Amino acid sequence: MSKTDTSRTYKEKARAAIEKKASLGEDIDISKFTSEDENPTYQDDPSKLPARAKTQMLDAGVMLDDPSQRSGTYIQMDNTPVHSSVSQDGVEVMPVGQAMEKYDWMPDYWWNAVAVDQDKYTANIELNRYSGYFIRALPGQKTVFPVQACLYLAKDQLVQNVHNIIIAEENSEMHIITGCTTASREETGLHLGVSEFYIKKGAKVTFTMIHSWSPEIAVRPRSGVIIEDGGLFMSNYLLMKPVHTLQMNPLARCIGENATARFNSVLVTGEGSSLDVGSRVMLDAEGARTEIISRAITTGGVIIARGYIEGNAPEVKGHLECRGLILGERGIIHAIPELKGNLAGIDLSHEAAVGKIAEEEVEYLMARGLTREEATATIVRGFLRVDIEGLPPMLADELRRAVEASEKEVM
Amino acid sequence: MLKIKDLSVAVEDKVIIHDVNLTIKNGETHVLFGPNGAGKSTLLMAIMGFPKYRITKGSISFKGKDITNLSVDERARMGIGMSFQRPPVVRGVKTQDMVAACLQGRGDGDTISQLAEKADLNDFLERDINYGFSGGEVKRSELMQLLAQRPELTLLDEPESGVDLVNIALIGELMNDLLEKNCPIQQRKCMGLIITHTGHILDYVNARTGYVMCDGTIGCVGDPHEMLATIREKGYEECIKCYLGRLPLYE
Ligand SMILES: Nc1ncnc2c1ncn2[C@@H]1O[C@H](COP(=O)(O)OP(=O)(O)O)[C@@H](O)[C@H]1O
Ligand SMILES: [Mg+2]
Numbered sequence: 001m002s003k004t005d006t007s008r009t010y011k012e013k014a015r016a017a018i019e020k021k022a023s024l025g026e027d028i029d030i031s032k033f034t035s036e037d038e039n040p041t042y043q044d045d046p047s048k049l050p051a052r053a054k055t056q057m058l059d060a061g062v063m064l065d066d067p068s069q070r071s072g073t074y075i076q077m078d079n080t081p082v083h084s085s086v087s088q089d090g091v092e093v094m095p096v097g098q099a100m101e102k103y104d105w106m107p108d109y110w111w112n113a114v115a116v117d118q119d120k121y122t123a124n125i126e127l128n129r130y131s132g133y134f135i136r137a138l139p140g141q142k143t144v145f146p147v148q149a150c151l152y153l154a155k156d157q158l159v160q161n162v163h164n165i166i167i168a169e170e171n172s173e174m175h176i177i178t179g180c181t182t183a184s185r186e187e188t189g190l191h192l193g194v195s196e197f198y199i200k201k202g203a204k205v206t207f208t209m210i211h212s213w214s215p216e217i218a219v220r221p222r223s224g225v226i227i228e229d230g231g232l233f234m235s236n237y238l239l240m241k242p243v244h245t246l247q248m249n250p251l252a253r254c255i256g257e258n259a260t261a262r263f264n265s266v267l268v269t270g271e272g273s274s275l276d277v278g279s280r281v282m283l284d285a286e287g288a289r290t291e292i293i294s295r296a297i298t299t300g301g302v303i304i305a306r307g308y309i310e311g312n313a314p315e316v317k318g319h320l321e322c323r324g325l326i327l328g329e330r331g332i333i334h335a336i337p338e339l340k341g342n343l344a345g346i347d348l349s350h351e352a353a354v355g356k357i358a359e360e361e362v363e364y365l366m367a368r369g370l371t372r373e374e375a376t377a378t379i380v381r382g383f384l385r386v387d388i389e390g391l392p393p394m395l396a397d398e399l400r401r402a403v404e405a406s407e408k409e410v411m
Numbered sequence: 412m413l414k415i416k417d418l419s420v421a422v423e424d425k426v427i428i429h430d431v432n433l434t435i436k437n438g439e440t441h442v443l444f445g446p447n448g449a450g451k452s453t454l455l456m457a458i459m460g461f462p463k464y465r466i467t468k469g470s471i472s473f474k475g476k477d478i479t480n481l482s483v484d485e486r487a488r489m490g491i492g493m494s495f496q497r498p499p500v501v502r503g504v505k506t507q508d509m510v511a512a513c514l515q516g517r518g519d520g521d522t523i524s525q526l527a528e529k530a531d532l533n534d535f536l537e538r539d540i541n542y543g544f545s546g547g548e549v550k551r552s553e554l555m556q557l558l559a560q561r562p563e564l565t566l567l568d569e570p571e572s573g574v575d576l577v578n579i580a581l582i583g584e585l586m587n588d589l590l591e592k593n594c595p596i597q598q599r600k601c602m603g604l605i606i607t608h609t610g611h612i613l614d615y616v617n618a619r620t621g622y623v624m625c626d627g628t629i630g631c632v633g634d635p636h637e638m639l640a641t642i643r644e645k646g647y648e649e650c651i652k653c654y655l656g657r658l659p660l661y662e
């Protein structure tokens with residue numbers, strides 16, 4: 001099929017799904033938002049962006065003043081790419097539209113890991129003004145420094161439509177940091193983001209996403225991951241600041257033997273915020289593995305923490321760990337771990353725990369000389385510390401800094 | 412000096428400890444014997460200041476200051492430290508974080524690894540505190556934390572229980588270090604109160620004063636080695652019979 005034909009088919013499917021409510025999360029009236037932005041201008045040198053925007057971006061892990069720590073950068077403001085660059089061989093970073101023109105094979109990766117008619121949000125992206133990044137690691141290329149991408153919401157009442165394609169060719173290795181943030185704490189906005197990941201044979205991708213939204217923003221990411229033989233996909237998701245409503249439930253399919261998917265999520269939120277965040281993994285090939293770990297802290301808002309592992313092949317192994325901490329009187333955490341085994345010889349397990357900080361633990365630390373506040377902070381810090389295997393030290397440091405910042409948010 | 416006067420302690424409205432009197436002078440280590448359920452741990456928890464262990468009568472003073480109404484952390488910072496019989500697991504808080512907390516800014520990363528070396532817990536520093544630790548590992552970790560804290564008064568709740576023979580000598584060594592048993596007597600400042608059910612630890616740590624506790628009261632004071640001999644020979648029942656009918660002890 002030609003590009004034009006496939007595109008026509010997707011538009012039709014999207015039109016048919018434009019009223020289709022998502023199966024999870026509060027329904028959002030997209031008509032209240034506009035897709036037309038103010039056509040922000042392209043910046044060759046991203047360090048020339050306004051200082052305030054740069055600070056917001058830095059909070060979300062995107063460094064523009066010292067690009068030596070990054071192998072590439074993509075910045076999107078509202079629905080317009082304002083910068084994209086690469087500083088290392090072996091990796092490609094460009095707006096997705098540009099990749100569409102450059103490569104004939106793009107349709108193979110378009111709406112393939114995520115269905116265009118999954119719900120009204122995916123449909124909306126296809127039918128309206130959108131942009132997104134294309135990030136690709138070339139075969140056998142291993143990049144040390146991460147590629148960074150920032151999705152920045154600037155205009156009030158805007159719906160940001162994002163469609164990202166990430167491809168790790170055979171035996172490549174790359175790290176991606178995506179920071180999502182907003183210009184203002186008061187304005188309303190809607191962020192819709194599709195991300196399709198293709199992890200080829202023996203490739204490794206770590207994807208670190210930091211959400212630093214504001215209390216009036218609604219967020220509906222839609223991610224799909226396809227992992228081939230021996231491939232590894234590792235997602236680290238950090239929600240640091242309260243957001244009005246956020247629902248996402250990315251789906252990773254381990255279709256190749258010994259493929260591995262790992263999801264670590266750290267969710268920190270407060271009053272007035274409603275989160276429904278899960279991770280799903282299908283273990284469809286022999287020897288596939290997964291580990292889903294989530295930590296949730298609320299000081300008043302509602303968090304639904306989901307996890308789903310399905311074993312469909314022999315010798316697969318999966319573990320799910322969901323832990324929630326309620327600080328203060330009013331928060332709600334609802335952990336929903338699910339396991340499904342479709343044959344014998346699989347090994348799936350889960351553990352879930354929700355509660356407030358145990359007084360016995362606080363007193364144990366106090367008996368060592370810490371004040372009640374210090375003891376509580378130590379326990380919260382420990383709770384949020386998800387040890388992530390295989391993360392390069394530099395990324396681990398950045399993630400730790402981000403977690404420490406979110407810890408300040410709750411204490 | 413630790414001075415406990417007429418102390419009664421209640422847990423959830425039930426008085427468990429009755430009119431206990433006990434004085435430990437600087438440099439001394441005392442031993443508390445007693446059958447299960449006698450109230451030994453309750454007494455230690457009350458000295459440490461856990462709110463669940465409510466003092467209904469009497470007073471505790473330490474270094475000349477009345478600490479009856481001080482919080483746990485205030486007492487810890489004054490120099491009281493405790494090894495727990497069954498400390499909680501704190502997920503996410505690593506053993507080295509606990510040692511660092513105990514150090515309160517003294518020492519550095521090397522200090523922590525030296526302490527771990529001493530307690531044979533090198534491989535445990537990165538692990539969540541008490542998570543999946545064996546009985547002996549818990550005890551050694553408790554003592555390692557106390558060595559970092561360096562309390563003037565060390566409260567040890569059954570430091571030998573669940574410890575195998577190979578490790579008990581090491582536990583004894585760590586205790587002797589904590590209680591300054593290697594210093595000349597005149598220079599010793601540190602005090603200790605050790606609970607032991609079996610008395611095994613006396614083979615490793617020297618002490619001159621012992622008590623037998625039963626039903627929340629202290630029945631007799633004496634040489635701990637002699638007491639232990641009686642307890643071993645005749646059992647706690649005989650030992651208690653002997654002091655039943657005697658008047659409670661006052662100074
Ligand atoms: N936290 C508690 N809640 C209720 N009862 C307790 C608690 N701690 C101790 N007790 C009761 O107090 C008594 C003494 O217990 P404890 O001090 O643990 O004895 P020991 O350490 O000598 O074995 C027991 O009857 C025990 O059941
Ligand atoms: Mg006890």
